[in-house]
Amino acid sequence: MIEISHLSKRYGALTAVDDVSFDVRAGEVLGFLGPNGAGKSTTMKMITGFLAPTSGTVRVCGHDVQSAPLAAKSCMGYLPEGAPSYGEMSVRAFLEFIADVRGLTGDRRRSRLDDVIARLGLASVLEQVIETLSKGYRRRVGLAQALVHDPLVLILDEPTDGLDPNQKHEVRQLISGMSKDKIIVISTHILEEVDAVCNRAIIISEGRILADDTPKALARRAPSGKLEDVFRQITLPGRPALKEAVNA
């Protein structure tokens, strides 16, 4: 379970995340929606303990991310934005490194590595150096890294960004396949993705939560019944400059 209460992050005068509170329970796949710069990534960085919040608390699996970071980080898998990985390592060396840091040993280490390698179809590129891989494969390596320790909580920042339609479909199936007993938070600005994999959607803009509902219920808010129209309807009024630009 993720419990977020009154979370804020300020950079000088800029408020990136403004008093955000919500809980996520097991079995939920939460889609985190919002325009670029809305505070999605910042919120995820605070959940995973990379950034310290200016105020508010995040608890993951009962552990406060600030006061018990190691326990909280142990039960999380995280795919940062852009799926960074050590380019000079081979896929195998990289995944083994993550498994070691995650404290996996012996048979469990072997079976977990075999599992993620099979699940993400990495067997054919195992000995290849990561920086020579295509964008799609690199993203898969990033996902494999997040899944190695079979975490209860998965935080995925734009997991399908830059993938082709087939790869997107595969990643979505992977997420749907894991969703029963896990807590999954994905950020995206691809609305069809929310329809495809999420059973809950939060729309965030300028650091505030503007809507929190199931994707279906959200879609019904627009006369057209399209999530896309709801998204525009909710996020555009606060951004007059952009609206004018669109109208012009």
Add this chain to the structure above:
Amino acid sequence: MRNTLILFRREFASYFATPLALVFIVIFLALTGLFTFFLGGFYERGQADLAPFFNYHPWLYLFLMPALSMRLWAEERKSGTIELLMTLPITPWQAVIGKYLAAWAVAGLALVLTFPIWITVNYLGNPDNGAIFAAYIGSFLVAGGLLAIGACFSAATRNQVIAFIVTVVACFAFLLSGFSLVLNAFQGWAPQPVIDAVASLSFLTHFGSIAKGVLDIRDLLYFATVIAVWLIATAIVLDLKKAD
């Protein structure tokens, strides 16, 4: 401890995954040879010691150690892997120490590979091998001190070139702080104890006394303190700037 070791192994291997470590070691060996035999007059002196070999180490290190340390954190920031690293269940200390030790180990390996010169001097005469051992330790400590300074500046930027240049300048100041070039900047306004303190910070003074074969606990403590202070600074800089 276990995590530090895992991070150390990864970092050490990554030095060798790119040509960096190899180029570093080859250039270090070539330059030490050049300096010892041509500038140092190893044969002409007619003495069975390695003074002409060790005397040039700090000056070589001035440019070579920043080249080794510049990528430590700047690359993690540039490629975004710092976010991956810092969200793994490790403490920032384990990361700072593991990565630093990997760089120091590469420097240590380069130093160990200079053993032919030790064999040469033993073949030619009867040198004081205790003093040579002490000088090796001293040289290794100077390298460690400069790498700790470099780690801190690498953590402060995502640009390796900037990390390199700033580290060279900082290392230069630390090497020379016992010399008039640096001390003149303090003379005239700073009280004598401050000038003495600055002078006592010099790597060269401490290395010089170790290289003579005297492994004084104060010199060892000096290097241990320098390394610890700069690594603490690295951890602080990382915490403050990791999101930029």
